[in-house]
Every structure is written in C-alpha cells, then in structure tokens.
Amino acid sequence: MTAWTTQELIAVSASRLLADDKVVFAGVGMPLVASVLAKRLHAPNLTIVLEGGIVGPRIRPGQLPVSTNEMRCAPDAAMLTDITDIFLLAQRGYYDYGFLGTAQVDQFGNINTSFIGHPDAPKVRLPGTGGANDIATSCNEVFIVTTHERRRFVETVDFVTSPGWLGGGDQRREAGLPLGGPSTVLTDLARFTFDPQSRRMVLTGLQPGVDVDTVQDNTGFEVICGEISELEPPKDRELSVVRAIDPDRAFTG
Amino acid sequence: MTAWTTQELIAVSASRLLADDKVVFAGVGMPLVASVLAKRLHAPNLTIVLEGGIVGPRIRPGQLPVSTNEMRCAPDAAMLTDITDIFLLAQRGYYDYGFLGTAQVDQFGNINTSFIGHPDAPKVRLPGTGGANDIATSCNEVFIVTTHERRRFVETVDFVTSPGWLGGGDQRREAGLPLGGPSTVLTDLARFTFDPQSRRMVLTGLQPGVDVDTVQDNTGFEVICGEISELEPPKDRELSVVRAIDPDRAFTG
C-alpha cells in the first residue's frame, strides 16, 4: 500500500493538523475526509461541525455526504440546529479549526472563490463563498487545503472572498478581525506556514519526493523558504482508513 | 348577579376591547382574565401570547397562573418557544393588542413602573418594567388597564418606564417609535381614548353610575371630555364566566 493518490496524500496530511478534544468546522469533500480520518486515528474526541446545522456526527464510512445539508452528515449527531446557529457559534469563537479550499490563494492566504477576471465582467462567475468567508473570519485557526497548481497560487487574487492576512502585517486586525487567520496551507506538494510578523506565506514542509524547485514551478509568486522539513509519507494504516471512509474514491480519487 | 367587584368590572370592560381572530400579548392578572373571557365569549379565535414563551394556550378555569412563566400558562399551547422569540415576534409586529397595568400614568399615556420619587433617591423602588416597555413599544395597539386612583393618574410620571405618546403630538414617532401607542385607558370609573392630533387623554366613557366629577376627583390632571357614552354594565353571562375563570377571586376580588 505504498502508492497513494494526490487527494489521499492531502487528506492524510491535513488530518494530522487536527488535535484531539478540539472542534473542527469541516466542509464536505477533503476537509470532511481529513476530519473523519483524524477522529478514527489520533483524535477520537474531535467534534466535527457541519454548516447544515449539524454538531458531532459520526460520518459512516462509504456514506460521505455531497453537501453539508443532508442526512449523510447527520448520523449519530449530538445536536441538530439551524445554519444560523452554526455560524453564530463560529462567530462566538467555539470552533478551533476551519478548513478552506480555494480557486485562488495569494501569498497572504487571501482566498477567491467568487470571480475569475474582473468582478464587473468576470471570465468565470464561481459559485460563491458559501460558508468560506465566515470560516475565514471566525474559526480560531484556518487551514487552506488544495491541490498545488500555478493558476491557484497567484500573486494577487482577482477578488478577496475570504480574508487571510489581507496585505500582511497587522492589516487583518486593523480590518476588524482580531481573531483567526490562516495558519497553514497544505497541498500535494508542500506545507506553508505564515511568518508571524509579515504574515507572508513561508515554505516549511515538502511532501515526499518533492523539491523546492517543483514547488516554485507550481506557484505564481516567489516561494520564500523557512526551515523546511520533509513531511512524513502516508502510513499504511492511514491509507487503509481513508479508503474505508471513501471506498469509491469520490473525494480521494 | 347584578353586583360585581371593581376588578370584575374592569375585566369585563377590558375583554370587550378584544376582537376575534386577533393576537393579544397578555400579562398575568387582569389582562389574562380579560383575554380568557373574550376568548370564551365573543372572540373564540383570539390567540393569547404570554411572555414566558407561550403561544395559543387554553388557560384552565380555576387554574390562572401567577407568573407568565409557569405551566398554568401552557395548557394546550400551540407553540412553546423562548422569551426572546416572544418579544422579537412582538417587535416584528405580529401582535395586535398589548395590555399594560401601571403604578403611574400621565395624560399622554406614559407609564411608570420603576420609581416613585426621584430615580436617584427613590421613595419606592418598584419591581421594574418586565415586558411592559416592550409591549408599549411594539404591540400594534395598547390598552392601559388599572384601578382609577388619583395617585396613579398623575400630571407627570416620575419616570417613563414605558412610552405612551411621550409629550404628545408627533413625539412618539420622532423618538423612533413609528408603530403602536396606547389607544384606550380603561378603569373602574371610565374609559379614555387619545386625541388623534394632540395625543392627549380624552374622557369618552363612564362606567355605570359614575359621573365626570367623580372621574376628575380621582384624576391628578385636568380631565378633558370628549363625546361621552355610558359603558354597558357587565352582563350576567360575562360575570358568570369571569367567576368560572377565577373562582377564588385571586385577580378579580
């Protein structure tokens, strides 16, 4: 079981970011696979929260939901409430972690899921923020998880749907966002963290077999290197659980 | 059954203010007795709302609640929710009628249930507004119901707990209260309504056997007379139902 897909690699790496006894606001797809994986391995007491009004479910292996608002999100939940309550609990500060995917992300972790091109005459009108802007605003720590492509990692996003560190430095706090902010960007090639002063993205981890040049080739802005470690490859146990969770590879193929 | 108590007279008169198919926000005591009476006589489809989170109960005769937050308020209710929802539904404009009692009321229908004397060094610290201020603010039409005493009907209230027409004229609207306002003051002696321009209290009804001088003697401001009619005395049917509702005369003694 030494081979893995790109998505499996991301799911396993992302799951390792989640500590036990915490609350994670998980979207469907990769974030949910990573959260379920963590809960089945090293974080059995992790509480998963889903946008559709669901707190503390035990997602059934092989029954991953397609949306955050359906019964596959709800097995054995501790609380079913409404969407508004879920987001207000976020704003109140109850959620330790949030996950974000992205169409575009810049060097300060700002995310665009709204428009490609100018918003007044967009080349592509994307489906919109959903809960991403709220997660970016209110979760105590945000992980950006995505496949690593040059068109995604851009110098400047066409539109800030979900604020990262904005222009860097203190700009996030000055904008009225005292809490949260992205801590980690995790891809199939690398892990970035953010410089505590400048809030600029810094390369601090490489996926197995990836070098810095490959990361730079797939990144639309200059890659700044911090102290870089090699990320541990997926273990057989991790992969077997991922495959149990998503046997049809709907999200990890 | 031609004799009645002061409180029975007020209850019967107040019940006649309530039309069918409306929603009344009723406090315990006299307002609730009047509402239950109306519902049992001429307004069978009246919906009673009680502060303690209760919509559409059928209060049991002989089981009148002492507070708006207890099970005697809840028999056969249509909805049990929370206090906050009840008041927000008021603010949204769903309630046709509200009832207010008072320690002091002035000629513009402003109500004081907070302080007798100066608020900084009160002679009496009253128990406070409860929901009265909210009822005065948000119910579409407000009825002030009280025993008629000179110390209650004052030139100027010591403190405006619940706004009536404030200083009269357009002052209520200018204060940011576009809706509601008191329409009627009902006592054991008289009925007042409010002049549509000046918003000053005007005597328009006398309880059976009461004359204008008696009303003036018991009123601490000048009584202005409108077109005055004599209020119909309680009918036997009304009194017998009141006595079925409150057989121990806890509220109508």
Place this chain on the structure above:
Amino acid sequence: MTVATGPAPGQESLGIEKVMTAGRAIETLVADGAHLAVGGCLYSRTPMALLMEVLRQRRTGLTLSRSLACYEAEMFLAVGAADTVETAWMGFGGRWGMASVMRERVEAGTATFNEYSHLGIAMRYRAGAMGVPFLPMRSMLGSDLVDRTDVTEMTCPITGERLIAVPAVQPDVALIHAHRGDAYGNVQIDGYLHMDFDIARAAKHVIVSVEDVIDHAEIMRHPDRTVIPHFAVDAVVPATHGSYPHELYGVHDANMDHFDDYAERVRRDGTAGVVAYVDEMVHGMADHAAFLDTFTVSEVDRSHDIVKDLL
C-alpha cells in the same frame, strides 16, 4: 379555503383555517416581481411542489433568495422567471458540478447574483425576523464582498470596533416545506431547520407545504416542537413528498439518479436543457402529484430505506 365555524363549547380555536392547494396559494400570494425566500438548503427540504407551481403559473421578474441555492434557482433563471438570486453559494456540488446557467446569465450581464457570506444571508433574514433594519456581524469584514452588496461597514456605538451592518430583508413570500402542520398554520420540522425559523418570521407572507396536515390536538401534544406559529402563516398546502426529488430529513433521501439525469441535460444542452426539463417536468405536469408519478415505486422506496441506515 374555509373559515372555522367556531369552536365547540370549551374548545376555542386559533382562528382561520388555511388549508389550500399549491395552485390557489401561489395564485393568491405570489405576484410578478416578488422576492421569494426559499426554505430548506441546497437539495434538502426544498419546497419543490411550491416552486414548481410558481413556474407553472409563469411568474416573471422574481428575486429568489436562499441560504444555498441548488438547481431550483437555475430553473428560474433559465426560463426567465427570476433575474436576481441572493445567496451565499449557487451550484450543485459533487459530480453534478456548478450552476452553468447562472454563470452564463451572470457573465452575460442578464442576471444578478447578490453574494453574501453564509452568515450574511442568515443575518439578512434574522434582522427581518427580528423587526430591526439591520444586524451587525464580523463576517465579510476585510473582504471584497462588501463592495458588491448592500452591506456597509459601521463602527460599534458601544466599543468602537469595526463591524459589518447587514440590512434586513423581509421577503414578499417565504416558501417552506415542512414535516407537518395543522390547519391554522402551526408548523413542525424535524432535524436541522436550515434557515426556515427566520425566513418564516421575516417574510410578509408565508406558504408552507406539509407532508401531513395534522389535527391541532397533535400540535398541542408537542408544542415545543412547533417552529412557526400560526399567525405567521398564510397558507398550508398538503404535499406528500413535497420536497421530492430533494431530501426530507428522517423521511427520504434525495433522488440522486434524477440529479444525474438533470445534470446530463445541462451538460449536453446548457440553458436549453434546463428549459426542456421545465417544459417536460413542470409545465407537462398538472401538479406535483403528476410529477411524482414519473418516478417508480422502487425508486421512492429506495430513498426511504437509506434513512434507516443513516439515522
């Protein structure tokens, strides 16, 4: 629409009975140009019977708002019934992809997609429900979404903090599908509520379709399960499987095979595919019961069975 004849002695009622057909409710309460707030979320508890009836009656110039919009909004855009959608996200998700009709019309400038954060749309409804002209929140601060909607930055009058003021919305009509309700309009919903608590309180008129019209006595047995009080409701529409082919919590799953068929039409023919779907599945059907008859018994049974596995 019948009016209560008055209660039996000691059995006071709660007022006017509001049971009527979807046709009558939409005819009476939904005008051209109305803002319709759509209950449920994505493919859960969507008021499909009501929405299809709006299409059947060929209303135009509508605004649709919803927490997250699924293909029901796409149908309205495709046939020209609506030209504005207010939501946090519009698409389908999973293997069914994005809302290509929305993309096409927005990119061509012939429709508007007012994008709020998900809490933003929630606060719009909640402010409307609370009877206040706005609510403050922290979401959308620092983002470019602020400039493209009618929210505004404000300074907290107490603390001086920067906040977003979200303007209230009080939609003309809320369309909601629920598990049960009585003839007066007391409505109960099982499971997650999506945003329907607030939508019902915010809207000027409320039409609720219900799986079961139940006796008021059943409401009284569990009054703490009532989510919408009767005085907020204008019409109660009996509609078994009223959200089908979308899911109903605790009752049936979404029919994802039907989603595949729909998505395939869109992939193949774009907007024309959606228009053809509406012609066939909405205008081609007298009512929701006729639409339901296009599905087989075993399909529907399968959608019930999965509930036992999951809940």
Place this chain on the structure above:
Amino acid sequence: MTVATGPAPGQESLGIEKVMTAGRAIETLVADGAHLAVGGCLYSRTPMALLMEVLRQRRTGLTLSRSLACYEAEMFLAVGAADTVETAWMGFGGRWGMASVMRERVEAGTATFNEYSHLGIAMRYRAGAMGVPFLPMRSMLGSDLVDRTDVTEMTCPITGERLIAVPAVQPDVALIHAHRGDAYGNVQIDGYLHMDFDIARAAKHVIVSVEDVIDHAEIMRHPDRTVIPHFAVDAVVPATHGSYPHELYGVHDANMDHFDDYAERVRRDGTAGVVAYVDEMVHGMADHAAFLDTFTVSEVDRSHDIVKDLL
C-alpha cells in the same frame, strides 16, 4: 471528574466527560466578584441546587443577571453575596408581593438594580451569544430607562432610523437547570426555554445541573432536541429536583406553600428573615439532597400530580 479513556473501535466520543458535584463545579468555576447569569425565569427551572451551593460556599461581590428575578436574587442580596442585579423585573408576584430586600438595599443605595426592558436583557445575552458587541432594538426608545443603563441611542447605518444599541454581556458563568444531559454536556430542555439557549452560548463558562444524566446514545436518538452543545459546557451536575421548590416544565409544579412560608418570613422580619432562611435552608444543609429532605413525599407528589392536569 473523569476523562474518557478513548472510544471502543468505531465508537468515537465527543471529548472530556464533565460530570461532577455541584460543590466541585462551583468551587472550580465561580470566583468572588463573578457575573452569574441565572437560567430559567422567575420560579420556573431556576437552578436552585447550583445557586444554593454558591451561597453555601459564601461567594461575595457577585453580579446576578436574569430575565426576571425571583427570591433567589433576594437571598443573594440579603446575605451580601451579590450587590448588583441586572434584570427586567425583580419580585415575586401574586400573593407573595414585591422584593422588599431589593427595595430596601436599592433605596439605601447599597445595591444596584440595572433595569433593562425584557427584550433588552434578552438582547444583552443574545449579542453575547452571537459574538457581536451589541445588538439593535426598538424597545427602550423614548423611555427614561435609556439614561439609567449602558444602552445607547444610535442611528441605523442603513436606514437612518433611531434605534437602541444594547451592549453584549458575556457573563463569567451561566448556571442552568435542565431536564437531561449526557456526560459530555449535550443538554436537552423540554417546554419553554426561557433565555437559556442564549445564556449558555454567551457565558464564558457554563454549569448545567440536570434531572438525569443520560447516555450519549439517548441524545443521539433525538439530536434535534439538543439546546446546548457539549463544547459550550464546563460541568454537568446530577441534580434530581434541581430546581425545586421552583417548577420544572412537565415534571413538577412550584411548591407554593413553601413560597407562602418564605414570604411570611420576609413580611415578618424583612432582610433578617431572608438571612435566617438562608442560614437554615442553605448553610444548615450539606447539599441539595439534604434540602429536599425537608419536604415531605406527599408535598413533592402533589407537585407532580398537577402536571397531569395541566399538560
């Protein structure tokens, strides 16, 4: 207080188990000078076991806030445990009269009664629960209450209307009594919720006493009945009849004979009567179980019977 040892395979848990005695919960979580938000309303679902334990541990300098305050607040004022009460109304009502100790202390200037409208106190909690520094409302506009609290008039940034801005409160500790909860702190309440939904979300720490500590599996059977999620809760205190002698919806009535006795002590001896009551009924008892043992079985049975008549 025990820590989960980890789930059986496939049985992931929700974290730390929080079951503890009232003594331990108050000792750990309630400090002198704290702001305590009191659940329930007046004489319904008052967290009496928890409140009496706070008195038993002789905390001082407390602020109590509540939707409507009953004699529990009077006890705190009389013995000097609290010097500030925030509420819309403080008293008893009916034949039991007004809160004379509050009157005495406020009129003497030795205690503060911060009076908000009932929606005002609700908005204070709700703003705290929502994580915003204020909420707008229309109540209190035009009244003299504005000048005597920390609310402020504001202009709507959208419409220009005059509104009241109510500052958020995030109390140090919420004390709540509920029908049931699991060891993690998922809490369910039957009937009317008073303001406990918001109090639990607003407070920095939450102590919930419950009639029954139930298995998490029972919570899972009716997750849409859960009002407070476990991650908001710090301590779960088993306390049968934990609101007695105040009522518990669907379970038992208030003991109004006891209210008569209490009111008679106050009428006779004023503050000293309340202090004597606390000495006898709180400090004289090791815990809430000992307090309950001062009532007869038939008294308690009677309080259960009335529920069958009413509901």
